[in-house]
Amino acid sequence: MSAWKRLFWGIGLWAFSNGFASDVLDLSRMNSTILFAKLYEISQSAEEYKGKTFRMKGYYELAKDEIDGKKYHVLLLSDAAACCNFSFEMEWDAHEKIPKKGSQVTVEGIFNPIFEEHMIIPQLKKTRIVP
Amino acid sequence: MPDLLETFLNYLQYGFVQRAFVVGILISLCASLLGVMLVFRRFSYLGDSLSHVAFGAMAIAAALNFTDDLLVMLPVTILCAVFLLRSGNGTLVKGDASIAMMSVGSLAMGYLLMNLFSKKANLSGDVCSTLFGSTSILTLSSFDTVLCASLSVAVILFFVLFYNSIFAIIFDETFAKASGVKVERFNLVMAIVTAAVIVFAMRLVGSLLVSALIIFPTVSAMRLFKSFWGVTLCAVVLSVFCTAIGIVVAILVGTPVGSTIVAVNILIFALTSIFRRVK
Amino acid sequence: MILEVKKLLVGYHKKPVAAELNFSVAPGDFLCIVGTNGAGKSTLLKTLLGLIRPISGNIIYQVPSKEIGYLPQQNRIPKNFPASVLEIVLSGRNAHRSWRPFYSAEDKRMAFENMERLNVLQYANKCLRELSGGEQQRVLLARALCAGDKLLFLDEPVASLDPEATADFYGLLKTLNESGLTIVMVTHDEQEGLENASQVLHVGNPNFYGDLEEYRARFT
Numbered sequence: 001m002s003a004w005k006r007l008f009w010g011i012g013l014w015a016f017s018n019g020f021a022s023d024v025l026d027l028s029r030m031n032s033t034i035l036f037a038k039l040y041e042i043s044q045s046a047e048e049y050k051g052k053t054f055r056m057k058g059y060y061e062l063a064k065d066e067i068d069g070k071k072y073h074v075l076l077l078s079d080a081a082a083c084c085n086f087s088f089e090m091e092w093d094a095h096e097k098i099p100k101k102g103s104q105v106t107v108e109g110i111f112n113p114i115f116e117e118h119m120i121i122p123q124l125k126k127t128r129i130v131p
Numbered sequence: 132m133p134d135l136l137e138t139f140l141n142y143l144q145y146g147f148v149q150r151a152f153v154v155g156i157l158i159s160l161c162a163s164l165l166g167v168m169l170v171f172r173r174f175s176y177l178g179d180s181l182s183h184v185a186f187g188a189m190a191i192a193a194a195l196n197f198t199d200d201l202l203v204m205l206p207v208t209i210l211c212a213v214f215l216l217r218s219g220n221g222t223l224v225k226g227d228a229s230i231a232m233m234s235v236g237s238l239a240m241g242y243l244l245m246n247l248f249s250k251k252a253n254l255s256g257d258v259c260s261t262l263f264g265s266t267s268i269l270t271l272s273s274f275d276t277v278l279c280a281s282l283s284v285a286v287i288l289f290f291v292l293f294y295n296s297i298f299a300i301i302f303d304e305t306f307a308k309a310s311g312v313k314v315e316r317f318n319l320v321m322a323i324v325t326a327a328v329i330v331f332a333m334r335l336v337g338s339l340l341v342s343a344l345i346i347f348p349t350v351s352a353m354r355l356f357k358s359f360w361g362v363t364l365c366a367v368v369l370s371v372f373c374t375a376i377g378i379v380v381a382i383l384v385g386t387p388v389g390s391t392i393v394a395v396n397i398l399i400f401a402l403t404s405i406f407r408r409v410k
Numbered sequence: 411m412i413l414e415v416k417k418l419l420v421g422y423h424k425k426p427v428a429a430e431l432n433f434s435v436a437p438g439d440f441l442c443i444v445g446t447n448g449a450g451k452s453t454l455l456k457t458l459l460g461l462i463r464p465i466s467g468n469i470i471y472q473v474p475s476k477e478i479g480y481l482p483q484q485n486r487i488p489k490n491f492p493a494s495v496l497e498i499v500l501s502g503r504n505a506h507r508s509w510r511p512f513y514s515a516e517d518k519r520m521a522f523e524n525m526e527r528l529n530v531l532q533y534a535n536k537c538l539r540e541l542s543g544g545e546q547q548r549v550l551l552a553r554a555l556c557a558g559d560k561l562l563f564l565d566e567p568v569a570s571l572d573p574e575a576t577a578d579f580y581g582l583l584k585t586l587n588e589s590g591l592t593i594v595m596v597t598h599d600e601q602e603g604l605e606n607a608s609q610v611l612h613v614g615n616p617n618f619y620g621d622l623e624e625y626r627a628r629f630t
Binding site: 031037038041 | 145147148381382388
């Protein structure tokens with residue numbers, strides 16, 4: 001295919017996929033560079049993303065809050081150098097089977113930012129595992 | 132290939148990607164002009180040292196809870212630049228020792244301050260990003276973009292309008308002064324420009340890699356051209372090219388932006404060196 | 411008189427490096443400034459050019475600074491600096507540029523004229539480092555003439571040249587002097603350097619200023 005044809009198809013596909021813009025923001029196939037940039041943007045305009053469905057890939061952990069002793073389900077996203085880590089708190093969907101701790105999972109959930117004093121806690125509600 | 136292209140066009144819709152390209156290209160343009168001014172005056176390491184000072188200033192800003200660290204970084208770095216570039220005139224400490232002291236001191240104090248005072252959760256991530264520029268160029272706000280763009284335009288204008296005086300000063304400062312060029316004033320302005328460009332360049336490639344952005348384009352260009360005008364133009368073109376390619380590769384492959392840009396610069400340098408040999 | 415110097419004390423940080431100087435330069439003169447190392451010759455030259463402030467005394471020019479050229483000591487030019495001969499010679503026209511950012515057609519014409527005069531026109535697009543020592547000095551001389559062509563100051567111009575290039579250069583200076591250029595040259599070379607001098611200023615203990623014959627009588 002010549003370069004011009006490829007460009008044409010590329011733009012066409014892009015327009016096509018946008019025309020069919022689904023409500024799921026797919027972060028699961030992004031490489032770490034663009035993923036963390038996107039996550040930063042989401043954290044800066046959390047209100048706008050509230051209620052949107054995110055699809056993400058990361059590691060499942062069960063974390064214990066040191067202050068109040070409560071247990072939290074956490075999805076851990078880390079970059080190649082493991083120097084930037086981003087974690088989402090998860091509320092599993094009613095009938096969802098909880099995966100093994102430390103395993104890699106791809107999930108979909110509704111983004112629900114919890115606004116506390118100086119921070120925003122990123123939470124996913126009704127989280128389901130997707131293939 | 133079409134898959135990659137589709138992904139790239141997809142990413143190009145994101146505001147932060149567009150801003151990254153615009154600001155990245157403008158900053159690398161300015162950095163290459165800076166390189167032309169610094170490399171021939173044997174001040175190549177100044178970029179590195181000033182970026183460490185800027186890092187220290189950023190730590191102070193974080194410790195004092197400034198929302199916009201540029202307010203601290205810019206004045207502190209500018210003051211240091213002015214001090215360092217003028218300290219050749221009879222002050223106690225000689226050139227490279229004073230640069231080294233300031234540089235390493237700021238880096239150490241900066242890191243210490245950040246550990247003592249910062250309330251941010253992801254401290255090592257921030258430090259890593261600031262030092263190596265993994266994603267900082269992709270996290271710019273619209274305000275940052277406007278600020279960077281204005282600065283870049285100012286620097287470019289300065290260089291274009293005063294090109295002949297700058298050349299005269301770099302080539303032979305004594306003769307320039309004797310022929311009426313206001314050398315003192317220019318040195319002051321060049322110090323300020325250096326500091327400002329370095330502070331912004333840190334957003335692109337991180338503190339530790341700023342020197343690369345400044346030095347490589349000029350040195351590569353010198354292997355291809357023999358006139359000052361040729362070298363300047365070539366350095367600008369190479370710098371912008373390397374940054375654009377670097378950002379594209381980084382967002383498609385997932386590598387840290389800063390190191391990728393520097394890697395492309397190194398590749399170009401190797402190519403131009405080979406070209407020079409073969410010719 | 412194109413230049414008059416009265417009771418001049420030169421030095422750094424208010425410390426004079428030479429005794430009081432009194433001399434004058436008439437149009438068409440060829441003044442050589444000699445003296446031992448460290449006697450203050452270069453300091454004097456830099457003071458005359460306005461690069462250093464005099465400690466006391468008067469320097470009176472009858473010629474505007476736009477007509478004064480200067481050839482500095484050669485060793486300070488960065489070795490691998492990429493600059494074409496044309497760019498370097500043109501940079502002499504900075505003195506005439508005022509507020510305009512770019513060189514005018516007149517500036518370029520003067521540059522080409524001076525390059526031709528000094529036989530370096532064929533090197534216009536070559537890099538300075540590709541030329542021999544003698545050729546480099548001629549390029550810098552062309553630059554000096556672009557800055558000003560009534561009065562020329564030279565600071566040890568043949569210090570790094572071989573004997574043949576030195577003789578060539580002196581020949582060039584003689585030709586320029588005979589066509590009306592007033593020359594003030596600081597030199598170490600008391601043999602051949604003084605051949606074309608009309609006046610000699612000896613900076614030392616004590617200072618001496620006079621004709622070439624007087625100098626020769628006194629000092630040889």
